[in-house]
Amino acid sequence: MTPAARIQAAIEVLDGVIDAARHQGPPADRLIAQWFRDHRFAGSKDKRAIRELVYDTVRICGPVPRSGRAAMLALAEASEDHDWIAAQFDGSQYGPPAIREGEPVADVGYAPEWLEDLLFGSDIDEEQAAALLDRAPLDVRVNRLKATREGLALPVAAEELPVPGALRLPTGTPVDQWPEYADGIIEVQDLGSQLACLATGAQPGDSVIDLCAGAGGKTLALAAMLNNRGTLVAADTDRRRLSQLAPRAERAGAEIGDTVLLDPGREFAALEGWRGAADRVLVDAPCSGTGTWRRNPEARWRLTANELERLTALQWRLLGLAAQLVRPGGSLTYVVCSVLDAEGAGQVDAFLAANPGWHAETVDLPAGRPRGKGVRLSPAHDGTDGFFIARLGKA
Numbered sequence: 001m002t003p004a005a006r007i008q009a010a011i012e013v014l015d016g017v018i019d020a021a022r023h024q025g026p027p028a029d030r031l032i033a034q035w036f037r038d039h040r041f042a043g044s045k046d047k048r049a050i051r052e053l054v055y056d057t058v059r060i061c062g063p064v065p066r067s068g069r070a071a072m073l074a075l076a077e078a079s080e081d082h083d084w085i086a087a088q089f090d091g092s093q094y095g096p097p098a099i100r101e102g103e104p105v106a107d108v109g110y111a112p113e114w115l116e117d118l119l120f121g122s123d124i125d126e127e128q129a130a131a132l133l134d135r136a137p138l139d140v141r142v143n144r145l146k147a148t149r150e151g152l153a154l155p156v157a158a159e160e161l162p163v164p165g166a167l168r169l170p171t172g173t174p175v176d177q178w179p180e181y182a183d184g185i186i187e188v189q190d191l192g193s194q195l196a197c198l199a200t201g202a203q204p205g206d207s208v209i210d211l212c213a214g215a216g217g218k219t220l221a222l223a224a225m226l227n228n229r230g231t232l233v234a235a236d237t238d239r240r241r242l243s244q245l246a247p248r249a250e251r252a253g254a255e256i257g258d259t260v261l262l263d264p265g266r267e268f269a270a271l272e273g274w275r276g277a278a279d280r281v282l283v284d285a286p287c288s289g290t291g292t293w294r295r296n297p298e299a300r301w302r303l304t305a306n307e308l309e310r311l312t313a314l315q316w317r318l319l320g321l322a323a324q325l326v327r328p329g330g331s332l333t334y335v336v337c338s339v340l341d342a343e344g345a346g347q348v349d350a351f352l353a354a355n356p357g358w359h360a361e362t363v364d365l366p367a368g369r370p371r372g373k374g375v376r377l378s379p380a381h382d383g384t385d386g387f388f389i390a391r392l393g394k395a
């Protein structure tokens with residue numbers, strides 16, 4: 001494909017990404033894969049170039065652009081690395097038609113305006129906001145149930161991260177094709193997620209409930225912290241995600257005591273037996289995901305103020321539910337992969353104000369900065385996804 005044809009292809013994909021963001025359609029990755037299936041002539045270099053163009057364009061446009069073409073013109077105008085793009089609008093056979101006088105160009109920025117206001121209001125400055133949209137590195141966790149870092153020889157050089165067994169690999173490393181991955185010796189997991197697990201302080205012998213376990217990314221890390229000694233319960237309302245846990249746990253050699261499918265709105269019914277009994281509860285709450293825009297930058301075009309309100313209400317309810325499961329002297333670790341105070345520090349402040357028997361514990365992590373009664377991780381400061389993490393102790 002010519003450079004111009006690649007640009008036109010990216011514009012077509014972007015039209016789909018924009019439409020999907022407006023109407024809660026499929027994620028960008030899936031739309032890109034579909035375009036490649038429908039256009040088999042695209043070779044591997046074309047695919048890489050088109051994918052990069054699509055994501056570079058999504059990253060640079062703050063508000064939802066009116067069209068893929070307007071978005072591509074914004075990239076051409078605003079990014080020095082992409083100053084070659086404008087010349088490709090040459091009207092050639094498979095390329096984009098020539099640029100018209102006064103043609104609309106999408107707005108650049110970090111996010112839609114209402115969301116930028118919330119970021120800045122949460123003390124995320126421009127540098128940090130820009131870093132939220134960087135490319136994410138590839139972090140893995142050495143599964144201590146199966147191996148030690150010292151005894152593990154990997155096919156590529158890895159950067160040691162400040163959590164035991166956490167490694168950063170060159171982006172694009174095909175870890176999923178390694179035998180170490182198939183054998184559950186390494187798990188792909190962002191350093192931020194590993195730190196969130198570390199923050200629980202889980203020890204062998206503890207009883208731990210992972211209340212929003214999803215497909216079990218953090219559950220497996222908790223199993224490793226427990227060294228399979230104690231009790232680990234994984235709960236979630238999403239049957240599909242939760243069903244992925246058993247095969248993953250088997251591969252990782254992780255013992256999960258119980259996997260509990262929760263009924264949304266009636267979550268406590270299935271956990272009644274744990275009332276006031278757990279040493280530690282992890283609430284890795286559903287959130288806006290502002291801290292994970294590096295992985296899916298179009299998520300900021302999908303989020304609405306209503307959805308954020310729904311999420312904060314759900315987080316608040318889950319905090320209350322989790323609190324009922326913790327035994328006196330036990331702790332609740334609250335985590336969101338968001339840098340917005342409304343979902344992080346604000347929730348914890350409100351919880352502590354409403355629950356006098358609880359206090360914030362010191363979370364001693366080798367990364368992050370204090371934020372309210374917890375710690376905030378950010379791509380700019382810590383090289384992790386953005387997270388808020390707090391541990392709350394019950395008297």
Ligand SMILES: C[S@@+](CC[C@H](N)C(=O)[O-])C[C@H]1O[C@@H](n2cnc3c(N)ncnc32)[C@H](O)[C@@H]1O
Pocket residue numbers: 193211212213214215216217218219235236237238241262264265267284285286287314318
């Ligand atoms: C941030 S994700 C969890 C990711 C997971 N802990 C991991 O490390 O891979 C939030 C999870 O909360 C779950 N969830 C949503 N509503 C819930 C509810 N009412 N009770 C429990 N879990 C819920 C979602 O299904 C989702 O899996």
